[in-house]
Amino acid sequence: MTSLPKPSDSPQLGLVIDLDICVGCHACAVNCKEWNSGGHSAPMTDWNAYSGTESQDGDDVGAWGVWFNRVHTYEVNEGPQSRTVHFPRSCLHCEEPACVTVCPTGASYKREEDGIVLVNPDTCIGCKLCSWACPYGAREYDQTDGVMKKCTLCIDKIYNENLEEVDRVPACVSTCPAGARHFGDLSDPDSDVSILVSDRQGYDLLPELGYKPTNKYLPPRPRRDHLSKEQEQVSIVDMANSDGSYESNETNNPLLKWVDAVLSR
């Protein structure tokens, strides 16, 4: 049924992505592909995977295939003030997903018990309308299977009792080497992810469209040169200099400067 479940107290599972920490390594996207190649929506088909065999898919240039998770890299602002931001993008498991309501067959649905948005590959007719209705580009069509595929929030991992409890998180979260991805119940204001969102002013993507995404993004922290004097943390070099017993302190020592920089973060 493509009508949405009624609002309830059940959990809304989702991701919190920290744009301040993400280093743009694409490990989340790769491990997503790896896990889901054997998961709920398997296979994650590729076409022209090794390039150079363009006859296989007609007008193609280069390799392409189904991925649930993609990492974009943006340059914010210009010139010396510019900043590079890596931006992982996947299904946001919206509270009011238009991709579900436009589905003519009922293959797209939102689970009442945890808010995860899924596609039933046995009833999907491959009309692609859900991909048109999604503003986030979360849905990708598998032209080999003839059905739409999307992030399952690793539904076959997060509830998998054969795994250690610590591993029952989506593949993108468990693999992130920088700890930029967090998984949890965003409907519970006391959950770790909700606290993180409120502490760091996490935000919704395209809130004006009204789909109420569950996933939240944590904005990059302001640049150092934007900080006011009060916000600036006292450097250990300053502390050393202010302390009479360290008069001979080597303030030009690059190692000390580096330690200073790291500890000042």
Added chain:
Amino acid sequence: MHPAFSVIFFTSASGAGYGLLTFLGLFATLDWLPLNAPFNLSVITLALVLITAGLLSSTAHLGHPERAWRALSQWRSSWLSREGVFAIITYIPASIFWLAGGFPNHIATDWEFWGLAAGLCSIITIFCTAQIYASLKTIPQWNSVFVPLVYLLIGLLDGILIITFFTILFDLFVANLSWVIIVITSLAGVVKLAYWRAADKPSGPTSATATGLSDGSESVALLDAPTTSENFVMREMGFRIARKHSLKLRKITFITLFFTPATAATVILFSQTEAIILISSLLALVAAGIGTIVERWLFFAEAKHVVTLFYGTKSL
């Protein structure tokens, strides 16, 4: 948006078929057309062929056409599903209208009633088709009341042009038909111009607000795309046409779809020569056929999707 030919043909052909049915039902009720069996048989059959060919074509772009029947189930939430349901419902009055109009000596039924019912269902079906697109908030230029208006008016325009051609062929022409053409082309032309005007205004989010990385005072530019080659989203949603082609194609649409039929209708109204009248009505029909396809192609090709903002487009 990627202009899939099967969908362009579907909306054009079915739209014309439904427009044709609408006017046939209306004219039967208004007594503008006599109960002429060969004429009715030709025209109602043509309407049903156009509708059926369009609907079959629409299943061609599906990944699983054999599961198309499932699309009838979600009419509570999905305009695509509603469209399918009404397309099938329309066949019931349309078939009775075909029998009653084509075989009046064998079928004794109220053909005006069934014609009107078929026409009403036709209008609802066109409206549902247009709402599939107009309901998408992700494509700001489609998310407008102009879309159902344009779909309805162009379907009706193609329908009245087919009727006019056949009435001339069967020697049943009445001058009112020309006036209807002139009214519909004028309305459709104005609404389409208004659609283009609205579509050209930049609207909706920008790359800065979509990513949430800037309040608009700082630029946000794509430095690295997620993939070196084009993925599904870029192919399906990122179709672009050069601005100059877009303008040329709009001119072609305007001339073939609105100007030519209106001029031909005026010629038909005032000409006394049978050959000129027949050629004019045929010319109007062919021009509008081309115009409808170009208009529909542009409708898809010019539409910009919000997701392209994540893939390097700065604004819509």
